Amino acid sequence: MVAIYAPLFLMLAIAAVVVVGFFLSSHYLGPKAPTPEKMMPFESGNPSPGARNVRMSVKFYVTAISFVVFDVEAVFLYVWAVRFKSLGLGGLIAMGGFLAMLIIGLLYELKKGALEWEK
Helix, strand or coil, rough: CCCHHHHHHHHHHHHHHHHHHHHHHHHHHHHHHHHCCCCEEEEEEEECCCCCCCCCCHHHHHHHHHHHHHHHHHHHHHHHCCHHHHHHHHHHHHHHHHHHHHHHHHHHHHHEEEEEEHC
16 A cells, blocks of 8 residues: 555655755855845835735735636535536435535625725
8 A cells, every 4th residue: 555655755855855955056156245235125126115014905815816716626526527427416415415505605795795806
């Protein structure tokens, strides 16, 4: 059983070593000459006047999280649709529960007005 997953674990271990190696090498070998101008915040190459004091609306984050949740839902639906016949009645019931849970979440968001954008 372990032999089946050995290549996967080996790949994950190598990837972790590479990532940690890149981070450590950039931290210790990278140039370090911070100046006040380099430490100023900027956005898209332009100076950002007062951007650090502006508070973002929570609706912005709720919309982003909702997008991610329903995007992942579409991925699961696609995989389920491809394997629909081989999953049988159990797969249909499980996907029905999954969809019911997502529909309840969507109705809750609509009721709370989370998807209505204000100017």
